[in-house]
Amino acid sequence: MTTTRWRQRVSSLMAILTAAAAGSVILPLVLIFGFLLWQGAAAINVDFFTHLPKPVGEVGGGMANAIIGTLILLGLASLLGLPIGILGGVYLAESRDRRLPWIVRFLADVLNGVPSIVIGIFAYTLVVLPMRRFSAVAGGVALAVIMLPIVVRTTEEMVRLVPASLREAGLALGVPEWKVVLRVVLPTARAGIVTGAMVAVARVAGETAPLLFTAFGNRFWHQGLDQPIAALPLQIFAYAIAPYDDWHRQAWAGALVLIVLVLAVSLMARLVTRGRVGAVR
Amino acid sequence: MTSRRLVVGLLTALLLASTFGVGPATAQLLINGAGATFPYPIYSKWFDEYAKISQRVNFNYQSIGSGGGIRQITARTVDFGATDGPMTDEQLKSAPGELFHIPTVVGAVVVTYNLPGNPKLRFTPEILADIFFGKITKWNDARIKDVNPGANLPDQPIVVVHRSDGSGTTYIWVDYLAKVSPQWEQKVGRGTSVKWPAGLGGKGNEGVAGQVKNTPGALGYVELAYAIKNNLPAASIRNQAGRFVEPTITSTTSAAAAAAAEMPSDFRVSLTNAPGRDAYPIASFTWLLVYREQPDEVKGKAIVNFLWWAAHDGQKYAADLLYAPLPAPVVKQIEAKLRQVAYQGRPLLAAQ
Numbered sequence: 001m002t003t004t005r006w007r008q009r010v011s012s013l014m015a016i017l018t019a020a021a022a023g024s025v026i027l028p029l030v031l032i033f034g035f036l037l038w039q040g041a042a043a044i045n046v047d048f049f050t051h052l053p054k055p056v057g058e059v060g061g062g063m064a065n066a067i068i069g070t071l072i073l074l075g076l077a078s079l080l081g082l083p084i085g086i087l088g089g090v091y092l093a094e095s096r097d098r099r100l101p102w103i104v105r106f107l108a109d110v111l112n113g114v115p116s117i118v119i120g121i122f123a124y125t126l127v128v129l130p131m132r133r134f135s136a137v138a139g140g141v142a143l144a145v146i147m148l149p150i151v152v153r154t155t156e157e158m159v160r161l162v163p164a165s166l167r168e169a170g171l172a173l174g175v176p177e178w179k180v181v182l183r184v185v186l187p188t189a190r191a192g193i194v195t196g197a198m199v200a201v202a203r204v205a206g207e208t209a210p211l212l213f214t215a216f217g218n219r220f221w222h223q224g225l226d227q228p229i230a231a232l233p234l235q236i237f238a239y240a241i242a243p244y245d246d247w248h249r250q251a252w253a254g255a256l257v258l259i260v261l262v263l264a265v266s267l268m269a270r271l272v273t274r275g276r277v278g279a280v281r
Numbered sequence: 282m283t284s285r286r287l288v289v290g291l292l293t294a295l296l297l298a299s300t301f302g303v304g305p306a307t308a309q310l311l312i313n314g315a316g317a318t319f320p321y322p323i324y325s326k327w328f329d330e331y332a333k334i335s336q337r338v339n340f341n342y343q344s345i346g347s348g349g350g351i352r353q354i355t356a357r358t359v360d361f362g363a364t365d366g367p368m369t370d371e372q373l374k375s376a377p378g379e380l381f382h383i384p385t386v387v388g389a390v391v392v393t394y395n396l397p398g399n400p401k402l403r404f405t406p407e408i409l410a411d412i413f414f415g416k417i418t419k420w421n422d423a424r425i426k427d428v429n430p431g432a433n434l435p436d437q438p439i440v441v442v443h444r445s446d447g448s449g450t451t452y453i454w455v456d457y458l459a460k461v462s463p464q465w466e467q468k469v470g471r472g473t474s475v476k477w478p479a480g481l482g483g484k485g486n487e488g489v490a491g492q493v494k495n496t497p498g499a500l501g502y503v504e505l506a507y508a509i510k511n512n513l514p515a516a517s518i519r520n521q522a523g524r525f526v527e528p529t530i531t532s533t534t535s536a537a538a539a540a541a542a543e544m545p546s547d548f549r550v551s552l553t554n555a556p557g558r559d560a561y562p563i564a565s566f567t568w569l570l571v572y573r574e575q576p577d578e579v580k581g582k583a584i585v586n587f588l589w590w591a592a593h594d595g596q597k598y599a600a601d602l603l604y605a606p607l608p609a610p611v612v613k614q615i616e617a618k619l620r621q622v623a624y625q626g627r628p629l630l631a632a633q
Contacts, residue, residue, distance in 0.1 A: 055329040056322040057510070057602075132357050134313065210346075219328070220339045223311050227343060238344075243510050245489045274326070 015100030033259065040256030043249040048257075051233070053219055059246045062116040063254050064220050069136075069230035071259070072222060073215060074201055076140025081147035082197050088148075089155025089193075094181060105156070114246045120210030128214060136222070136229040143207060147200040154196025158189040165221050191273040198269030208233035231257045287326070291586045309336075312580055316350020316363030317341045317449050319504045320567040322602045323386055324363070325576055326506045329593050332588055334442075338583045345483070347448035348473050354380065354570045360580055361623070362570035365449025366456075366473050367549035382548045382568040383588055384611060386596070386604040387537045389528040390453045390563045391515035392499040396420065397491050399514045403525045406461035406518070406554075406562070412439055412500060413458060414465070415479030419605055420498060428519075435498075442492045442501030445482025446458050447473040453565040457553035462563075502563075505533075506603040520562040523552055532561035533605035541608035564605070569620060578624040585622050585630045 009139030036192035047062045092101045123142035128134055152216035162185045186193070211217075217238070232254050239251035321344040328340040345353075347364035354362030355376045359615060367382055408424055411417045417424060421434045444451045452473045457467035469475050483489040486507045493499040494511055505528050508515045517525040526532045536555040544550055552564045569588065575581025593617045596606040607615070619630050 034445060044383050056325040127358060128358055134358060193387060216315075217343050218311070218341045220309075220311065220324075223339075225307060227311050228313055228343075241485060243490055 006065070016171045036252065036259060037195060040252035040254075042062050043253035044256065050152070050248070050252055054223070056242070057244050060156075061250075062255070063131050063230075063232065063235055063250065064230045065218065066230040066235040066254065068222055069215070070205065070232040071227075073139050073143060073211070073231055074205060074230060076136060076173045076225070077147055077204055078197070078201060080140055081144030083142075084152060084196070085148050085151025085200070086193060088152045090159055090181065090186070092152065092156040093159035093236050094185075105153070108149040108152050110151070111145075112161075115209075116142075116146055116207050117209035117212075120213050123210065124213040131226070133226065134214060134216030134217060134228040136225045136227065139211050139229060139231065140225075142210035142214045143204040146204050147211065148205065150203060151196055154199070158192030159185055160198065161192065174195035182243040192273045195269045198265050200274075202265045205265065206233055206258055208237050217236060232261075236249070293409055299607065303372050310338045310579060310583055311341055311515070312338065312340050312351075312360045312583055312609065313343075314355045314361040314569070315345050315359045316486075316570070317347045317567055318344040318349075318363045318602070319360055319365045319388055319450050319613055320363065320386060323599060323604050326598050326602060330595070330598065331590060334590070335583075335586070337449055337623040338587070347452070349451035350570065353545075354572075357576070361584060364370045364570060365567045366452030366550075367568065368392045369572070378379055379573040380570050381573055383571060383592075383615060383618060384566040384568055385591055386607065386608060387533050387564055388554065388604050389526045389533045389536075389565055390450055390457075390502050390562075390565070391505050392500065392502055392518065392524065393490070393493050393498055393513040393515055395495075395513070396437075397435065397497075398433065400429075400621040401514065401517070402432060403428050403517045404519070406457075407516070410458050410462035410465050410547060411478070413441060413443075413479060415441070427485070428525075431505065440496050440499040441477075441501050441535055442483055442489050443477050443480050443482030444474070444485070444489060446484050448485075449473060450486055450504055451475070451569070453563060455554060456551055459544050460551075460554040509603055515535075518562050520556045521556050524558060524559070526559060526561045527564075530600055530603065530605045531616045532559055533564045534608070536560035536564040537566070537605060537608050537611070540608045544611055544614055546610075546614070546618075548618070573622055575622060575624045575629060576616070578629070581622065581624050581629045582631075585619050589630065592619075593625055 011162050030234050047060065049067065050064050051060075051062035052065055053063065078129060088104070092104060095101050119263055120142050120144065123138050125247075127138035131138070166184055166188060170184045171177065175183070211234050215231050217233065217234045220226045220228045222229055236251045236254040236258065239247040239254065242248075295556070321342070321429060324342050328342060332339055335502075342363070345454045347366055348363050350362040351368055351372060353359045355372070357377060365388070368380065373380060394402065396402075402425075404425075405428055406426070408417060411424075418438055420437050420439055426432075426434060440565050452471065455465070455469065456471050457473050459471050469478065481492065483492040483501070486503045488502045490507045490511045493503075493513060503513075503516065504590065508519070515528050517527045520526050535557050536552050539555045539557040539560055540550050540552050546570065550566065552566060554562050555564065571584055571588070575584070592607060592612050599606045620628055623627050
């Protein structure tokens with residue numbers, strides 16, 4: 001009898017502990033978001049979304065150029081990073097060769113661990129110096145390089161999850177292998193691949209370090225992909241360390257907009273993949 | 282299924298649209314520059330005002346620090362650079378073309394501190410050097426008391442704050458200490474970053490101002506505007522003539538006036554420890570860096586036109602932002618210099 005009660009107590013204690021641990025996982029996000037809402041919401045107004053920044057120390061203005069700049073950079077990074085990442089992931093999962101996929105997988109994991117500032121310097125050397133100018137393209141390349149390992153690895157995992165029986169069914173009907181991959185394997189794994197892509201986009205949306213020496217920042221509207229471009233994280237960084245109260249206010253607002261953007265991308269990923277998990281059995 | 286397709290389609294369309302030209306497409310000329318943080322407030326004011334006058338040209342300036350400005354203009358990744366510590370002969374030699382230093386305004390580096398009630402304090406150069414050497418460690422040190430009779434100086438350690446990054450403001454500061462203290466010149470020397478004998482580091486003028494503001498007993502050096510904007514005190518310093526001078530626009534101007542008389546033709550002159558009764562001793566020009574031979578005719582023309590405007594009409598914005606305007610003789614010299622900036626040998630400046 002006592003042992004039963006003892007076991008029940010331990011059980012409920014552990015239940016509480018694990019629940020508390022699970023709660024503490026979401027606690028930082030809730031706190032961050034709450035703090036941002038508290039600090040940033042008051043600073044958001046129409047000007048913030050429609051106006052260019054004011055000169056140093058003057059009150060008012062907005063971050064419209066930085067919001068558009070971030071969208072453009074994400075678009076560029078996706079155009080460069082997603083096709084390569086997805087095709088590479090498919091190769092890793094489908095190839096019968098042993099050595100190359102192993103090397104690629106290993107190096108992708110290493111690349112995933114490379115600090116983003118180093119990737120910024122890489123893009124500076126590869127794109128900025130030969131072009132002799134900072135540019136949106138350079139920023140897009142830097143972000144794409146950060147996205148690559150994430151996309152490659154998630155795509156590979158998702159394609160691996162596609163049951164062999166599906167492939168065999170296709171092959172048994174005389175469908176060529178490339179067609180099986182294109183028409184059977186990829187559609188089946190699509191939801192997972194899209195999620196991976198969205199996670200990668202959300203991951204790079206807030207990157208500041210790789211943009212410092214590539215996208216560079218721009219006080220004006222976007223003027224072409226070969227020109228420097230504004231980005232929200234850069235603007236937040238510059239405003240947050242300046243000694244002006246109005247800039248601090250706008251930095252909070254910028255941070256709020258950025259996190260809402262990331263949340264929207266994540267939600268979109270959930271929406272796209274809703275109900276698709278069951279398809280892969 | 283269809284709704285999912287729709288979402289994917291919409292996303293793709295959004296990506297493509299955002300990449301290729303959402304936003305007011307402008308056929309404007311964008312000129313990019315980077316460098317010093319010290320003159321950033323006045324530069325951003327100028328570029329804003331100039332954009333109103335010259336509708337087609339936009340100047341984009343990123344304040345990444347003097348060291349970064351020199352590096353980027355040397356790599357030709359920007360159209361102009363900016364620095365408050367003049368480039369060394371070696372740096373000039375390593376640049377791919379002849380670089381001009383064009384002075385824009387004069388600024389002051391001030392000694393700021395955090396004490397109860399923030400009394401107005403006075404310092405001699407010797408005391409400052411010894412504080413930064415870590416030899417004077419207490420606020421109620423007899424030597425500080427001597428020059429500040431009546432000031433309420435607590436028995437508290439002095440927390441020295443200096444810059445942690447490569448900085449033109451640091452260059453001005455240590456250039457001054459090297460001039461007034463032979464020991465400093467020997468042991469620490471000059472540079473945009475040096476091996477500090479004592480103290481904590483802060484990033485940028487804003488970082489030092491923040492640390493001083495938050496640390497009781499702290500003492501550091503920042504550009505004048507950063508002290509004023511943060512409601513921090515600025516000490517009077519004894520100049521060469523033996524008078525204690527407060528950092529103001531007037532005292533900064535007189536520091537520049539003395540140097541203007543013997544300005545070298547490349548403008549690389551130090552204003553620290555300037556002679557003159559009313560001269561504040563820790564002042565400096567700040568420079569824009571441009572290539573004599575411009576690689577792009579249209580951009581080059583826009584740059585020299587802007588520099589001409591900055592040296593004349595632009596000067597009236599300086600005082601509001603706590604910078605001293607350029608002395609008239611220096612403006613004359615700048616005019617001559619700007620006439621030498623050329624594209625394929627042809628001067629770019631329209632006849633003025």
